[in-house]
Amino acid sequence: VRLARRPASLLDDLFVSLQKNSRPKLFPGDIVEYPRNKFFSHFAIYYGERDGVPYVAHLTCRDSDIKLLLYGRALRSEVKLDPLELLGKKYKVNNMFDEVHPARDFHNVVKQSIDDMMGREVTFDILFHNSEHQATLFRYGIKKSEQIDKIYKHIMPAWKKLFEEKKL
Numbered sequence: 001v002r003l004a005r006r007p008a009s010l011l012d013d014l015f016v017s018l019q020k021n022s023r024p025k026l027f028p029g030d031i032v033e034y035p036r037n038k039f040f041s042h043f044a045i046y047y048g049e050r051d052g053v054p055y056v057a058h059l060t061c062r063d064s065d066i067k068l069l070l071y072g073r074a075l076r077s078e079v080k081l082d083p084l085e086l087l088g089k090k091y092k093v094n095n096m097f098d099e100v101h102p103a104r105d106f107h108n109v110v111k112q113s114i115d116d117m118m119g120r121e122v123t124f125d126i127l128f129h130n131s132e133h134q135a136t137l138f139r140y141g142i143k144k145s146e147q148i149d150k151i152y153k154h155i156m157p158a159w160k161k162l163f164e165e166k167k168l
Contacts, residue, residue: 024093026084029106031135032056033094034087040147042088043135047081047114054084057114059122059134077124079117079134101140110138 026032030046044058061077084091095103104110123129132145 024091026054026093027106029103029110029139030093031095031139032084032087032091034091041132043094043130043132044082044087045110045114045135045138046084046093047111055081056084056087057081057118057138058087059124059129059131061124077122078119079114079122081114081118095139096146097136097140097142097144101142103139104141113138 026046028046028048032044032046034042034044036042042058044056047055047057049055057079059077060080060082122134127148129143130145130148132147133143136142136144
């Protein structure tokens with residue numbers, strides 16, 4: 001006996017809408033992604049709660065004006081702890097490499113790494129050390145940025161073509 005698939009209902013639409021707008025359950029060590037625009041996101045590590053307030057650790061500019069200086073570099077950056085929603089109301093869990101890299105233990109490794117990095121000056125570089133690189137370094141022990149990999153994937157063929165046509 002084959003059951004017919006029922007058509008989507010208003011209730012189904014409401015359920016999907018609630019799922020999209022609900023806050024994901026976070027566990028210490030999760031990578032939290034904050035979409036900024038259709039190309040880039042900011043990344044952080046869920047640190048846990050302090051006095052009932054959820055916190056994340058993230059790489060951010062030390063200067064209050066948060067502008068990228070000279071070719072995507074801001075020399076005065078650091079790892080900071082901030083309330084989860086201070087970075088944005090829209091966020092999602094994105095433990096992007098869990099299937100290929102084991103996550104490091106939060107309480108014995110990641111938390112200690114975050115605590116050691118806080119307050120230390122870190123060079124931010126959009127291509128080689130951005131917030132996604134820092135988040136994956138904390139969680140997996142490797143520096144990796146999928147959003148930069150996607151850019152390279154689209155730019156490199158265009159650059160190769162320009163070199164072949166001797167336009168660069």
